[in-house]
Amino acid sequence: MSMEQLFTFTRSTYLRRQLTEQSELTLSPPLNITAETFSLVAEFCYGTHLLVTPFNVASLLLASELLGMTETKGDGDQNLKQITEGYFRRFVAVNGEYAAIVFRSCLALLPEAETTAFLVSRCVEVMNSSEDGDGVDVYFDDVVSLHAEDFKIVAESMHQRFEYHDLLYRIVDFYLEEHNGKITEEQKTQICNSIDCNKLSPQLLLHAVQNPRMPLRFVVRAMLVEQLNTRRSIFSAANHYSSRPHRPARDNITLGAILQRDATMRETAQLKAAMDATSSRIQTLEKQLHCMKKILQDSDHNGGVGAGSRDVLGSGRSASFHYGSGNTIERADRGASSSASFRFSRPEDKAFGSSSSENSCVDSPRIKKNIGQRLIEGLKSALRVPNSSTKNGSAKKISSKGENGTLYFNQ
Numbered sequence: 001m002s003m004e005q006l007f008t009f010t011r012s013t014y015l016r017r018q019l020t021e022q023s024e025l026t027l028s029p030p031l032n033i034t035a036e037t038f039s040l041v042a043e044f045c046y047g048t049h050l051l052v053t054p055f056n057v058a059s060l061l062l063a064s065e066l067l068g069m070t071e072t073k074g075d076g077d078q079n080l081k082q083i084t085e086g087y088f089r090r091f092v093a094v095n096g097e098y099a100a101i102v103f104r105s106c107l108a109l110l111p112e113a114e115t116t117a118f119l120v121s122r123c124v125e126v127m128n129s130s131e132d133g134d135g136v137d138v139y140f141d142d143v144v145s146l147h148a149e150d151f152k153i154v155a156e157s158m159h160q161r162f163e164y165h166d167l168l169y170r171i172v173d174f175y176l177e178e179h180n181g182k183i184t185e186e187q188k189t190q191i192c193n194s195i196d197c198n199k200l201s202p203q204l205l206l207h208a209v210q211n212p213r214m215p216l217r218f219v220v221r222a223m224l225v226e227q228l229n230t231r232r233s234i235f236s237a238a239n240h241y242s243s244r245p246h247r248p249a250r251d252n253i254t255l256g257a258i259l260q261r262d263a264t265m266r267e268t269a270q271l272k273a274a275m276d277a278t279s280s281r282i283q284t285l286e287k288q289l290h291c292m293k294k295i296l297q298d299s300d301h302n303g304g305v306g307a308g309s310r311d312v313l314g315s316g317r318s319a320s321f322h323y324g325s326g327n328t329i330e331r332a333d334r335g336a337s338s339s340a341s342f343r344f345s346r347p348e349d350k351a352f353g354s355s356s357s358e359n360s361c362v363d364s365p366r367i368k369k370n371i372g373q374r375l376i377e378g379l380k381s382a383l384r385v386p387n388s389s390t391k392n393g394s395a396k397k398i399s400s401k402g403e404n405g406t407l408y409f410n411q
Contacts, residue, residue, distance in 0.1 A: 011069055061088065062112055093126055114157050120157070144174070164199050165200055176188060202226075234271060237264060
């Protein structure tokens, strides 16, 4: 065994395993180690002092994980992982500028940089805490350049490390906004599954319910969590008031109690508003689903119903014009027809009028002619004035025409 192999064996378990079987080793691309990084690792194996900077700490830390350089000889000498991890904790974890440099250098080393050392998610945590929550927004453009699979790995890592998921939700929302139409719905669902709705603040949870960029599964899950949180808060407030001991109405009320009461009332109003917004959203989704079902049903029955409706409308239109002209009276003195009705004071004339009205809708030509003749004869007999009328002092008086064109005859 050569001296080079001896140094290598004592530092790297991966190289020890490979060089045991063969004298030459070719690093495969899946290791994701550049030639510059490997040269630094080789110098470290020979005992050369290793200079770690924010620009190479990510690649060296990744190489220590991939090459298995995690063992020590027990004499106080540190391995490569201990050196790089210690540098990250002492300098990068407390400096937002260093974290930004490491963050950008990690993007080219994905997914191994995240699956082995959680470098991206750790840098995001540092940048978020160093600038009061706004420092990471500057680097959102770098996150957009990630492939969907790499971004999903980073999001899943953040899901495990973050105690609250407000920052993760903001990053995912920005990524979906920039990749709208570029990724599938299944990829959106997988990415959003990394967000735990129970770890979102009430404001962002309400925003998630109303966010059109989020997939439907995530929106429904956010609705359920929001409803549960609202119900839990209302019950908690109710139990708090019910558990308070009853005091006389004349007890002195402190300023703190008044402020606490006002704060509780405002919180209750906000919870009610959130519940109303969620209920409105659910009703909107139900209406849309109902409309879609109705459209599908109408499209299935469109052919048969259309033909039947045209037949019914056609028959109704033709029947509406079958009203006969039997109740029109020809008047010789004016030469025109009129639909005015006549009322006779004599019983036989009244009977005649009722019989003619009953048969006014008959369409037979012979019956129409008989009715017309009888009507004319009745008019003549009603209007006939005898010669002895002046002697007997009796006369037929014709009243004036009524409002509806009706002539009244009195004997």
